Structures are given as structure tokens and as C-alpha cells.
Amino acid sequence: MLGRADLWVKGRAYRKDTEQLAHYRGGFAALADQLKEYIELKGGQVITDAPIKELIANAGQVVGVRSGDITFHADAVIATPALAIIANLVEPHVSADYTQRLRRIRMSDEDLLEYTIPYLQEMFPAFHRNWILKYHIWKAHYSQPIVERRYSRLIPKKETPFQGLYIATMAQIYPEDRGTNYAVREGRLIGKRLIANISKKTISESLCERHDV
Numbered sequence: 679m680l681g682r683a684d685l686w687v688k689g690r691a692y693r694k695d696t697e698q699l700a701h702y703r704g705g706f707a708a709l710a711d712q713l714k715e716y717i718e719l720k721g722g723q724v725i726t727d728a729p730i731k732e733l734i735a736n737a738g739q740v741v742g743v744r745s746g747d748i749t750f751h752a753d754a755v756i757a758t759p760a761l762a763i764i765a766n767l768v769e770p771h772v773s774a775d776y777t778q779r780l781r782r783i784r785m786s787d788e789d790l791l792e793y794t795i796p797y798l799q800e801m802f803p804a805f806h807r808n809w810i811l812k813y814h815i816w817k818a819h820y821s822q823p824i825v826e827r828r829y830s831r832l833i834p835k836k837e838t839p840f841q842g843l844y845i846a847t848m849a850q851i852y853p854e855d856r857g858t859n860y861a862v863r864e865g866r867l868i869g870k871r872l873i874a875n876i877s878k879k880t881i882s883e884s885l886c887e888r889h890d891v
């Protein structure tokens with residue numbers, strides 16, 4: 679059996695108005711390998727199997743990340759896992775209110791059942807909740823951001839209150855649904871924004887130095 683995720687890329691990357699399906703030759707593993715190759719060609723480094731356990735701060739700004747005993751220094755950090763994972767990492771550096779908002783987007787089993795019933799009724803108009811004898815929710819952690827009513831108001835900004843830390847996740851692409859093409863799009867956007875912000879900062883720092891501020 680072939681994994682569906684390995685097979686197709688939703689195609690708004692190709693045409694603006696309609697969604698098309700495309701097969702990535704070699705599957706998404708080939709995409710990751712080719713990205714790694716390109717990053718290394720450009721002088722970058724890709725490190726895998728290194729879960730980040732801690733963000734390092736200096737004067738209210740992120741200056742690196744720590745994985746096990748290894749520290750990586752950085753001018754800026756982009757976090758891409760699920761918002762709940764990011765909440766754990768930023769917790770020591772931001773207000774409780776901010777982390778609470780990152781963790782907010784979740785659903786209980788009962789909420790999920792209630793959420794699905796109207797859609798089942800739309801598909802099968804005769805369907806009645808009395809038909810449900812038992813229900814079981816299958817879960818894979820952080821596989822899908824859950825879009826609830828007024829979701830657009832809950833979406834966190836890419837810039838965070840922790841200076842130098844940016845967030846680019848599938849929970850921020852609403853009204854689109856998760857997809858590798860959106861991950862690529864968001865990666866490009868956040869990369870450009872980060873470079874622009876770092877250049878602005880460097881220019882203003884060098885102006886300050888010149889004027890001895």
C-alpha cells in the first residue's frame with residue numbers, strides 16, 4: 679500500500695483559482711532530500727534528530743536554541759511545529775496569556791463528536807444522533823489544526839512577543855487546509871520577512887554606532 683501523503687501535493691501552487699493534484703516524483707522524502715542538498719550547496723547546514731528542548735534568551739531576545747548538550751546560536755529562530763509544542767518552548771519567555779492562547783486551539787472528544795454531527799446530517803439527511811451507539815475518536819497528536827468558529831481571530835501572528843522568534847505553522851494558513859505546498863509558501867514568506875527584519879535591525883544598529891547613541 680502506498681502512503682497518500684507521499685503521493686500528492688495540493689496544487690494551488692500551480693494555479694491560483696482551482697485546486698489541482700500533482701504527484702511529487704520520489705515522494706515527499708525526495709523533496710526533503712533535495713531541499714537538504716540545495717541548502718548545503720548554498721553553505722547551510724541541516725541537522726536532523728535534534729529536538730529543541732530550550733530557547734536561549736539574552737535581554738528579552740532569542741539568541742539560540744538548545745538540543746541536548748548542544749547549543750546553536752542564532753540571530754533569529756523560526757518555529758514550525760504545532761502551536762502547543764511552541765507554547766512549551768516559549769513559556770519561560772512570554773506572558774502566561776500568550777502561551778494560553780497558543781494552547782487554546784484544541785477539542786475534547788465530545789466537542790469533536792458534536793462538531794461532526796451536522797456534517798453527517800448534511801451528507802445523510804436521515805441521520806439522527808440516536809443512531810450512534812458508541813463512538814471512538816482516533817487521534818494522532820498535532821496532525822491537523824482544528825478550525826473552529828471565529829478561528830481567524832485566534833490565529834497567532836508570525837512575529838511573537840519573544841523578540842527574534844517567529845512562528846510559521848499550518849495553524850496559521852486559514853482559510854486554507856494543511857498541505858505541503860502551503861508549508862513551502864509559508865517558508866518562503868517567513869524567510870523573506872526575517873531577512874528584511876534582520877537587515878533593518880543591522881542598519882539601525884550601525885546608525886546608532888555611527889552616532890554613538
Ligand SMILES: Cc1cc2nc3c(=O)[nH]c(=O)nc-3n(C[C@H](O)[C@H](O)[C@H](O)COP(=O)(O)OP(=O)(O)OC[C@H]3O[C@@H](n4cnc5c(N)ncnc54)[C@H](O)[C@@H]3O)c2cc1C
Nearest residue numbers: 682683686687688729730758759821848856857858859861
Ligand atoms: C496524515 C496526513 C496526511 C497528509 N497528506 C498530505 C498530502 O498528501 N499532501 C500534502 O500536500 N500534504 C499532506 N499533509 C499535510 C502536510 O504533511 C503538512 O501540511 C506539512 O508537512 C506541513 O509542513 P510543516 O513544515 O509546516 O510542518 P511539519 O511537516 O509537521 O514539520 C514540523 C517538524 O518539526 C519537528 N519538531 C517538532 N517538535 C520539535 C522540536 N522540539 N525540535 C525540533 N523539531 C521539532 C517535527 O518532528 C516535524 O518534522 C498530510 C498531513 C497528515 C497529518
